[in-house]
Amino acid sequence: xxxxxxxxxxxxxxxxxxxxxxxxxxxxxxxxxxxxxxxxxxxxxxxxxxxxxxxxxxxxxxxxxxxxxxxxxxxxxxxxxxxxxxxxxxxxxxxxxxxxxxxxxxxxxxxxxxxxxxxxxxxxxxxxxxxxxxxxxxxxxxxxxxxxxxxxxxxxxxxxxxxxxxxxxxxxxxxxxxxxxxxxxxxxxxxxxxxxxxxxxxxxxxxxxxxxxxxxxxxxxxxxxxxxxxxxxxxxxxxxxxxxxxxxxxxxxxxxxxxxxxxxxxxxxxxxxxx
Numbered sequence: 153x154x155x156x157x158x159x160x161x162x163x164x165x166x167x168x169x170x171x172x173x174x175x176x177x178x179x180x181x182x183x184x185x186x187x188x189x190x191x192x193x194x195x196x197x198x199x200x201x202x203x204x205x206x207x208x209x210x211x212x213x214x215x216x217x218x219x220x221x222x223x224x225x226x227x228x229x230x231x232x233x234x235x236x237x238x239x240x241x242x243x244x245x246x247x248x249x250x251x252x253x254x255x256x257x258x259x260x261x262x263x264x265x266x267x268x269x270x271x272x273x274x275x276x277x278x279x280x281x282x283x284x285x286x287x288x289x290x291x292x293x294x295x296x297x298x299x300x301x302x303x304x305x306x307x308x309x310x311x312x313x314x315x316x317x318x319x320x321x322x323x324x325x326x327x328x329x330x331x332x333x334x335x336x337x338x339x340x341x342x343x344x345x346x347x348x349x350x351x352x353x354x355x356x357x358x359x360x361x362x363x364x365x366x367x368x369x370x371x372x373x374x375x376x377x378x379x380x381x382x383x384x385x386x387x388x389x390x391x392x393x394x395x396x397x398x399x400x401x402x403x404x405x406x407x408x409x410x411x412x413x414x415x416x417x418x419x420x421x422x423x424x425x426x427x
Contacts, residue, residue: 157298169286170212178204199324206317219249239291246287247280312363319356372421379414
C-alpha cells in the first residue's frame with residue numbers, strides 16, 4: 153500500500169500548485185479591469201476567481217502532475233545519490249517543473265501565453281513560487297504514514313471537486329448552469345428562475361457539505377446522506393422517464409455514478425469500523 157502514496161501525493165501536490173496558480177491569472181485580469189472604466193465588485197472578484205479555479209485549475213493539475221512526476225523522480229535520485237533528505241530539493245524541483253511546463257506550453261503548443269498571469273516577470277516568479285510550494289508539500293506528505301484514510305479521502309475528493317464546480321456555476325452563472333441541465337433560462341418566469349436557482353444550488357451545496365464533512369470526519373453517515381440524495385434523484389428521474397414521458401438524459405448516468413461513489417465510500421468506512 154505504501155507505494156500508492158507517491159502517485160496520490162504527487163496529484164495532491166499538483167492540485168495544491170494549481171490552486172495557487174489559477175488565482176494569479178484571475179487577479180491579474182481583475183486588476184487590469186480595475187484600471188479601465190469597469191470596476192469589478194466583490195461578487196465579480198469571487199466569480200472570476202472561483203471560475204478560473206475550476207476551469208483553469210483542473211487542466212493545470214494534469215499538466216503539473218506530469219512535470220512533477222519527472223522532477224520529483226530526479227529529485228529522489230539526487231537525494232539517494234548524495235544521501236540528502238531536504239525539502240528544499242523537492243521545492244526547487246517543483247519550481248523548475250512549473251517553469252518548464254509554462255515555457256513548453258508557449259513554445260510547443262500555443263505560441264503565446266495561454267495563462268494571463270504568466271505574461272509578466274512578476275507573474276512568472278509567482279508561478280515558480282507556487283511550484284516550489286507544491287514541491288515542499290509533496291516532500292512533507294510522503295514523510296507521513298500512508299493509511300487507508302489517505303486513500304478514502306483522496307477518492308472522496310474527486311467527486312467533491314466536481315460537485316463544487318457545479319455548485320459554483322449555479323451560484324455565479326445560473327443561466328449557463330441551467331442550460332447545461334436542459335433549461336431555457338430566459339423563458340422561465342421570475343418565480344421559476346428563483347425556484348430553480350434556489351433548489352439546484354441547495355442540492356449541490358448540501359452534497360458538497362456532506363462530502364466535505366465525510367472527508368474530515370471519516371464518518372460514513374455523511375456519505376450515506378449524499379448517496380441517499382443522489383439515489384432519490386436517480387429513482388425520480390426514472391419515474392419521470394417511464395410515467396411522464398420525459399426523454400432519457402445524461403443526468404441519469406451521473407446520478408448513478410454519484411450514488412455508487414457515495415454509498416461505496418460509506419459502506420467501505422462502515423465495514424471497517426474505526427479507520
